[in-house]
Amino acid sequence: MKITVEFSGGAELLFNNKKSHDVDLPDKDTNWTIANLLLWIKDNLLQERPELFLQDNSVRPGILVLVNDTDWELLGCLDYKIEPRDKIIFISTLHGG
Amino acid sequence: MDRNLQKSEVDELKQDIQKLKDELRRKERLLFELQQKPLENCPYNNIFKRDEIVRYSRQMIMSEMGTDGQEALKNSNVLIVGIGGLGCPAALYLASSGVGKLTLVDYDTVELSNIHRQILHSEENIDIPKVDSAYAKLKRLNHNIKIVPLRQLINNTTVERLMKSTKYDVVLDCTDNVATRYLLNDACVLNNIPLVSGSALQMEGQLTVYHYMDGPCYRCLFPVPPPPETVTNCGDGGVLGPIPGVIGTLQALEAIKIIIKSEGILTSRFLIFDGASSTFRNVKLRKRNKDCEVCGDSPTILTLINYEQFCRSSAHDKVVDINIVKPEQQVDVEYFEKCKGTSLVIDVRPELEFKMCSLPSTINYPFTKLTKNVGGFTEFLKNQAKTTENVFFICRRGNDSQRALNYIQNDVIDSNLNVYNVKGGLRDYALKIDSNFPIY
Numbered sequence A: 001m002k003i004t005v006e007f008s009g010g011a012e013l014l015f016n017n018k019k020s021h022d023v024d025l026p027d028k029d030t031n032w033t034i035a036n037l038l039l040w041i042k043d044n045l046l047q048e049r050p051e052l053f054l055q056d057n058s059v060r061p062g063i064l065v066l067v068n069d070t071d072w073e074l075l076g077c078l079d080y081k082i083e084p085r086d087k088i089i090f091i092s093t094l095h096g097g
Numbered sequence B: 001m002d003r004n005l006q007k008s009e010v011d012e013l014k015q016d017i018q019k020l021k022d023e024l025r026r027k028e029r030l031l032f033e034l035q036q037k038p039l040e041n042c043p044y045n046n047i048f049k050r051d052e053i054v055r056y057s058r059q060m061i062m063s064e065m066g067t068d069g070q071e072a073l074k075n076s077n078v079l080i081v082g083i084g085g086l087g088c089p090a091a092l093y094l095a096s097s098g099v100g101k102l103t104l105v106d107y108d109t110v111e112l113s114n115i116h117r118q119i120l121h122s123e124e125n126i127d128i129p130k131v132d133s134a135y136a137k138l139k140r141l142n143h144n145i146k147i148v149p150l151r152q153l154i155n156n157t158t159v160e161r162l163m164k165s166t167k168y169d170v171v172l173d174c175t176d177n178v179a180t181r182y183l184l185n186d187a188c189v190l191n192n193i194p195l196v197s198g199s200a201l202q203m204e205g206q207l208t209v210y211h212y213m214d215g216p217c218y219r220c221l222f223p224v225p226p227p228p229e230t231v232t233n234c235g236d237g238g239v240l241g242p243i244p245g246v247i248g249t250l251q252a253l254e255a256i257k258i259i260i261k262s263e264g265i266l267t268s269r270f271l272i273f274d275g276a277s278s279t280f281r282n283v284k285l286r287k288r289n290k291d292c293e294v295c296g297d298s299p300t301i302l303t304l305i306n307y308e309q310f311c312r313s314s315a316h317d318k319v320v321d322i323n324i325v326k327p328e329q330q331v332d333v334e335y336f337e338k339c340k341g342t343s344l345v346i347d348v349r350p351e352l353e354f355k356m357c358s359l360p361s362t363i364n365y366p367f368t369k370l371t372k373n374v375g376g377f378t379e380f381l382k383n384q385a386k387t388t389e390n391v392f393f394i395c396r397r398g399n400d401s402q403r404a405l406n407y408i409q410n411d412v413i414d415s416n417l418n419v420y421n422v423k424g425g426l427r428d429y430a431l432k433i434d435s436n437f438p439i440y
């Protein structure tokens, strides 16, 4: 299943400084959820220091997750079932001023 | 002439000049306010004077604003916290649009490294409080409004006092650290004031309005603060001036819209500006969380809490110095200066900073590169240190160099190398050895 995964707000630094990744998730018997995707990202995209991205099987505090420009909180968070061509964005919040 | 004697004389003169400048600023402000002629009443409008009508006409004739909107602005009270990269453009537009009373809070003084983005401050303002510099500029821009410059730290006491003294219509969070962001969020929720929150770093900016209508507050989105090691400040990460310029300007826009009760306010939405690709992304957020600790239906946070403890970080964006190597490995810059000619010096700053300025005959090996392959680094070290056994680690402030030293401690233990950390780093070098080295 082809989807797009994007990182911004500094989260991209953990992914070779690349903001947008077109990925092809391998077929599996059950639906792909964001929970599955996080593990897949950890094994396949993440380049360094996983603790700066993941914590307790979810994203670490301070990262906002969006599915097709909508807060994942409105879509079931970790349980959201990923559809082909979904665009999933992980935004690290900025604090500078 | 004795160098020390000359130095104390210079310091004394600098202090005297500073005092005289402060006095001059105070008197200029007084004179300026006394010389302002009160606006003459206008027989053609009951609310606005003639000059106000002319000044604001371009925005008042729009249906979105109208005379009602302009009157609401005139009667409004806005608090801007932080007069830096975001606060400067925000204050400019709010002052020029005719906000009745603008309160500016910041404790910092202007530094040369601020003014590429903090557009209210200029070269002659260096070392003076940011709020004073901002006040002077804004008064010249619009003397018809009330501007209150407050040079104070942002903490529970000062924020509570501010909120008690005035009923603000909107607060702008233009600060630079997580602890203050939670503090302002809670204070705004407890006092039921919308909070326009902006942030910027490097080429990106973010903007949203918290606690407005049925939208979320900062805690609804982020009940748990980010781990301190994931937070980067502008001093370390850098920022391009127009980025906070765009976000601060948009903060002013949202504040005006809130005051004049426009529709289309950025609540339950989050705006992400990527300056690198010149794109805006506008995303849909959750509504207010009924279980939120501060804005929920049965809140547990009823007064301000200890935010530095909650965030495990201080309420400023300055770097806190660490001390994590053995005392015998700590050397001061004076000692370093004596030995550096015959020793190996490793500068562990990022490559770009090394390129910007570096001591001659030092070798750059960035800390991040080192942590990825410690073995590779110790090999490199042993090869480089053929004619000396003394290795000095240096960086911007002396923190990363300690981290680097600790990282390799076990690997060099059985070699004959002596490794040292230069305490205070290049900053101390500039302060104590050579003032020609830039402090950034």
Ligand SMILES: [Zn+2]
Residues within 6 Å of the ligand: B216, B217, B218, B219, B220, B221, B288, B289, B292, B293, B294, B295, B296
């Ligand atoms: Zn809330």
